[in-house]
Amino acid sequence: MALLLEHEFKPLPADKQIETLPFLEAVAHLPPFFDCLGTPIVYSPVKADLTGNIKKIRAVYDSNPAKFKTLQNILEVEKELHGSAWPKTGATLALMWLKRGLKFILVLLQSISDGERDEEHPNLIRVNALKAYEIALKKYHGWMLQKLFTGSVYALPYKSDLLKALEKGKEVKEEESIEKIHQFLTRVTPILDAIYEMYTKMNAELSYKA
DSSP, X not given: OHHHHSSOOOOOOTTOOOBHHHHHXXXXXXXXXXXXXXXHHHHHHHHXXXXXXXXXXXXXXXXXXXXXSBHHHHHHHHXXXXXXXXXXXXXXXHHHHHHHHHHHHXXXXXXXXXXXXXXXXXXXXXXXXXXXXXXXXGGXXXXXXXXXXXXXXXXXXXXXXXXXXXXXXXXXXXXXXXXXXXHHHHHHHHHHHHHHHHHHHTTOOOOOOO
C-alpha cells in the first residue's frame, strides 16, 4: 500500500502525548488519498482543506518547536493565548478539521477492510464511503454540502481501481492490499482516537456547520 505506508506514523506512546513534528510529517503524505477517489469537484476541496490545515499547524509548530512539541502543547498554549476566541482559532481549529478528514479516510478504509459491501455490487465502494461520510463529516456540513457528498458516491471508482491507485498503479492481489490497509489502520487508529479524546477532555470540540 505505497501511498499509505511510505511514511509511517510513530506508535502512540503510553502517555498518549503525540509529538507534533513526526505526526505532521506522516500525515502530510495522506492528502493524495483523495485523488484516488476521483470526483474532483467534491474531493479536491477536501484535499485542499486537509493540506491547508496541515500547513497551519506546521506554521504554529515552526514558530516555537520546543513550546509546541506535542499536539496537546498546542491546544494548551492556544487556549491561554486566545482566551474566549479559543477553540475556534489557530492550530486548534486546524487540527479539529484535520482529524475529521483523517476520520473519513480511516472509516472508509476500515469498512473496506472489514468486507462491508453492497452484495449486489461488491466492487463498488458506495456503502463504505457513505458510512465514512455519515460518521466523520456529515453533521459538520450544511445541506448543500451534504447533497454534494451523497450524490458523489455514484461517481466513486471501483474498489479494485481504488486499491490499485493506493498501490500507485501496481497490480497487487486484493488480499495483500487489504492486509496493508490493516497495518495502516492498526498504527493510525489509536493516534486519531487519542486526538479525539484530547479534544473531548479539553472541551475543544465544536459542532458548527461548514
